[in-house]
Amino acid sequence: MPLFRAIYFALFITNRIRQSNRQAFAYVVHQVATFSLAIGFASILVASMVMFGFQSEINKKMTSFFGHFEITKQVGHAYPYEPPCIHAIQINRLLKNLPTAIEKIEAFAQKPVLIDTKEGIEGLLCKGLDHNTLHQELESYIIAGRLPYLKALTYQNELLISHYMAQKLSIALGDHIIIHTIDPSTRFRKLKVVGIYRTYINDIDASLAFCDIRLIQRLNNWTPEMVDGYEVFIKKNIPIKKMLRDDILHLIDDNLRVVKTDQKYAAFSDWLAIFQKNTIIFMVFILLIACFTMVATAIVQVIERNDMVALFKSLGAHTWQINVIILCNSLYTLCWGMLYGNILGMGLCFLQSHYKLITLEPELYYMQHVPISWVWQTVFLPNLCAFCAISLGLYGAITLFNKNKIIEALE
Incomplete structure (x- = not known):
């Protein structure tokens, strides 16, 4: 029960901070961070759906013409x-x-x-x-x-x-x-x-x-x-x-063998592996930018709320409670950024999926238009990984930064 009361207290303070934060500089920073996160998450979502789209289309073509396995003589x-x-x-x-x-x-x-x-x-x-x-x-x-x-x-x-x-x-x-x-x-x-x-x-x-x-x-x-x-x-x-x-x-x-289609036509598997590797590098790069954005936003909040941190600490609040308050306030921004990013990303993918707006060179990419994959993994997995990674990075940064700021605030 004390844990639930502490969490409720953190959420209550977070809500009051956001209600009274309209004229503060941190509010502007949070708005900019929300916009940046929306663009970043939209990019990650589009990259994920396109990557799975390429994999699905190439695999579909290969298996349509050659099946998944081929049984032949040894x-x-x-x-x-x-x-x-x-x-x-x-x-x-x-x-x-x-x-x-x-x-x-x-x-x-x-x-x-x-x-x-x-x-x-x-x-x-x-x-x-x-x-x-x-x-x-x-x-x-x-x-x-x-x-x-x-x-x-x-x-x-x-x-x-x-x-x-x-x-x-x-x-x-x-x-x-x-x-x-x-x-x-x-x-x-x-x-x-x-x-x-x-x-x-x-x-x-x-x-x-x-x-x-x-x-x-x-x-x-x-x-x-x-x-x-x-x-x-x-x-x-x-x-x-x-x-x-x-x-x-x-x-x-025993005189027969079984060969997977992607092994028999390994060139296409290698092409997909290179494309997947480049896409993952791009997504990690965007994720790092999003993480740095949230850390910077949290630091601005800690600096602006220096007096509040000192007051809570003098009243007996634990350091982890103060960290949770700042983390909850930052996660509020993160969640709104993710929501807007998902709406923007899925909207762009919907337009591409139905109207084929972006074309490709078939000689290079084996298809005329950028493919989109509408499966739950393409949406759920990037969001889950990004949320967990940013939350952990955010909490670690807040904890390290607050060790010094709390002492300065008390002095």
Whole structure:
């Protein structure tokens, strides 16, 4: 109970100070500090939401085209080769034992081909889509046309290519193109371009086209159960941890391997890591400025209220009670600054999210507009970390400063 009375006393004095502080110099300092904190917290919030936005968009693109995990044969091989034959019982075993984690498993087969057009010849990796599953994740990147039709009893001579390749070879939607293969024998097929996609990721757009998996199997003289591998898609909100990879490895044969997509395409993970590092450095820098601002505000308050500190001390108040009074007054400013900063930051992010005001160079950033991530971590975590860090720094500075100021005030 004495502790609660002491806290109530500190809050009461803080409230009286703020009511009687309108004409004091410290009031002006608090107003300036509130404005500075609002700008700082808005910057931190925007940086956090943009950072998570980039991570979300890049990861979404990579997993949409390659899944979260890839199951393939252990040893590498060159053409001609015997493709891995992964029995369906293993796939059913994964789905049965990990139903809460795995959303779906797709078979894939891929084959290097040459596209022959009037503009020239270009090499591509043609990837066959599993006709037994849906591919909604790819449809969001199609800018014209559709996916190859996969529901027919036999394969269709249809192709989905990238916007980059369509422009380079002057291919339009509905055109027929000739593809050539050289293994296991020289063959060609006349395919109809039924769709055009765009990801702005050059490693995908410049090298990947999609067709029916049965077309690839036919070109390779494979039976229906022969595939290059399987892509495992994990459900949303399930963390992709090493434990999950180990669980998948435990349920498949020893001659197969499981590779995470972000490990296979490590260049994008490295790019995201550099971007995240720079963003965190920026946020820490803003946080230090905010901390120094609050410390300076508290020091001004202590200097201006020197007589009040001496009076409370002479009446028997403990030093920690005086520190709490000054801290509560400073936290009042901090909370208002955080509130205004959150309103400003989320307002700016809302405008960017809905109206795409700030554009980017797709060749450098893999997207046209600055992405915004609306998840609770992007708002809650920066606010919590900033509040705790500034509060601790503030209390430490007030404690150190008051040791000398109380003695001077009593003298």
